[in-house]
Amino acid sequence: MAAMIYPHDSCGVSGATSVFLKVDSDGSAVLYSGLSDVGQGSKTALSQLAAEILGIPMDKITFIAGDTHTTPYDEGTGASRTTFFCGHCVKEACEKARTQLFEAAGRMLGVPSPEKFYIQDGVIYLKTFPECHVSVAEAAHASERIYGHPILASATFSSFSTPADPETGHALMFExxxxxxxxxxxxxxxxxxxxxxxxxxxxxxxxxxxxxxxxxxxxxxxxxxxxxxxxxxxxxxxxxxxxxxxxxxxxxxxxxxxxxxxxxxxxxxxxxxxxxxxxxxxxxxxxxxxxxxxxxxxxxxxxxxxxxxxxxxxxxxxxxxxxxxxxxx
Amino acid sequence: MLIHFHVNGKACAVDAAPDEKLLDTLREKLQITSVKRGCENGDCGACTVLLDGRPVASCIFLTVKARNHSIQTIEAFGEPGHLHPLQEKFRAHGAFQCGFCAPGVTLSAISLLNQNPTPTEEEVRRAISGNLCRCSGYVQIVEAIMDYVEERRAAREEL
The missing domain is CATH 3.30.365.10 (Aldehyde oxidase/xanthine dehydrogenase, molybdopterin binding domain)
Known part of the structure; x- marks a missing residue:
């Protein structure tokens, strides 16, 4: 038998990772990330996160990864950090996009309070009166084509790690x-x-x-x-x-x-x-x-x-x- | 020299040099790139194809030796949108990660199942032991194949 402790989720001091997201007017979403999926399934797992937050099915999500010509920077797929870092970014970007969708739904339904909505199975509902609803596609379409606010979001997550203290040598090396x-x-x-x-x-x-x-x-x-x-x-x-x-x-x-x-x-x-x-x-x-x-x-x-x-x-x-x-x- | 053989059920004629490997013929002349170029040493199994139903390492198999024989690559069994039921099992079990070994493993498994529809787990492990995988530890691959075997067994018993 052997037990172990393994530090994960770090890559140097900056460790900055970003994600872009757009929600199109057909209710589909595209994520852009610098992560590399070599088969471990990061694109699948993070698409699941996005589907959960955006309330749309997995097959409506396209995950573009690994090509830093089109995607934002990621410090690297290593140190078991992708789920933590890119996951943070995906979550935050999707939450921002969801708020924008709620704002559009609010304008369509005459309820200008995004916090009064929830999203489920591709539909945005008014919490107090679920009969009052619009689809994600309708909200995204209205936001982009009528209100002039395409649903776009980005998020960045930086490492908590700190450089070594010159006196003590102590550092927070890993998240x-x-x-x-x-x-x-x-x-x-x-x-x-x-x-x-x-x-x-x-x-x-x-x-x-x-x-x-x-x-x-x-x-x-x-x-x-x-x-x-x-x-x-x-x-x-x-x-x-x-x-x-x-x-x-x-x-x-x-x-x-x-x-x-x-x-x-x-x-x-x-x-x-x-x-x-x-x-x-x-x-x-x-x-x-x-x-x-x-x-x-x-x-x-x-x-x-x-x-x-x-x-x-x-x-x-x-x-x-x-x-x-x-x-x- | 002109070599006649069947590839995935279709008659083919290719002009092949005497020292040409079947792997090169399939990938470069017939554009069948599901046959992977791995170690080129006959060790890893990524280049596996079926020759008259039996797995061979195409990287160390001369094209001239395939004359008048039948070659099958993974395209003979499944394509995107029309997967072989075994491939569906692999997908359900999350059997493959990078996927480089997948065509070879699948062909070795199909060859075994054609000869023996009810193999034991031990026999399955032995049949795919010529196909190296660095990602999966083979665990979900073997589980998927055994799941397929059990499902087929149950279906036959119902008849």
Whole structure:
């Protein structure tokens, strides 16, 4: 077993991230963000946030990301910061746009108080009299084409982190921290030195989970990387610095058949302070405790503490031999 | 030399050099870019295609050897808007992240399911073990395939 704490949501001191948003007169919305979605699903998760606030279905939202020629600046998709930083911006921009929609609805319905409206399933209702309503598309259309105020919004979120104090060296380096614990059950073949990870359970503190499918994907993918570090992934170099393990024939990553037979994941929804709807980063925490958990399980099985990775059959057998000869002498 | 073969059910003739790899023929001459160029070493499985229904690594398979054979790429089974039911399962389970391995994994799985419609989880894992994935840990991929297998089994039992 191994537990870990991982700092997330920072990238230097400025850490500024911005998002643009427009709501078109057909009731659809377009978000522009500098985040990079390489498959982790940030566009999906943040579109869910936008759909929640704007009260329109997901398929009415287009998320344009990753091209800083058309999108505002983002400090980078890293440090598990996208949900926290870009999520903040998406939330704030959508709330601003929603207020503009309420203002337009108010003018259309003769109720000039945006706070008296709510939005649900693409329709803006007067709280006290829901029979009085207009659609998001009608409000956006009127705002843009009649009142001369296209629904446009932007938001910026900057890091809370502070530079190091020259006296004490103290700094607030990261916005928030994520926690996780993993438990591995291993079988070590003392004749071949091979380790079989039979079961692995990974439980992570994720803040408010926006999309469980995506979070599970991050946990499983992280564990896969962690198991690779623990068992087989090794960059071997020659003396001149050239790389020996430069193909997948030499640099081994786990195949589907190598993964633990039982793989469990758990999410603890402890809201992240100041996170959008309590959401925060979790991805990079996932691979962190895997190799320590496997290492601890192997130490429990063999009574040998390993201080270098990966735990290849060669390393296991060498250590077993050394243990046996020291016991004999 | 002129090589005749079938690609996704259509007869094809391509002029291929003797040392030309099937991957290059498919991507560069036939513009089938779902066949991914990965390690080009036969290790990663991103370039997987089906040759007479069996998965092969097209990056280390000579085009001349495909003469008179039938090649299938992912387009033979599903396209945007008309996904294969297994692809629908992958989508529902959030199986893929970056998606680079997806065509190869799907073809390996389809090949297995054509030979054995009721594989065990162990057999599924072995069948896709030639397809490396860095994102997913394979967990949701295997869950999706097993979900599909179970659904098909239940449907057959109803008949």
């Amino acid at each position: 928030r921290h994520t926690f996780g614990t993993q438990i591995a059950e291993v079988d070590v073949d003392i004749d071949t030195g091979e380790i079989d990870v039979l079961k692995l359970a990974a439980v992570h503190s994720c803040g408010t989970v926006i999309n469980p499918n995506l979070v599970e994907g991050q946990i499983y993918g992280g564990v896969h990387m962690g198991l690779g570090q623990a068992l087989m992934e090794e960059m071997l170099e020659r003396e001149d610095g050239s790389v020996v393990s430069n193909t997948f024939s030499e640099y081994h990553i786990l195949t589907a058949a190598d993964m633990p037979g039982v793989m469990l994941s758990g999410m603890v929804e402890r809201p992240v302070e100041d996170g959008p709807f309590g959401a925060g980063g979790m991805s990079e925490g996932a691979p962190s405790p895997t190799a320590p958990a496997v290492g601890n399980a192997v130490a429990d099985a063999l009574g040998i503490r390993f201080t270098s990775l990966p735990l290849t059959p060669e390393r296991i057998l060498t250590a077993l031999k050394a243990k046996q000869s020291s016991q004999r002498s």
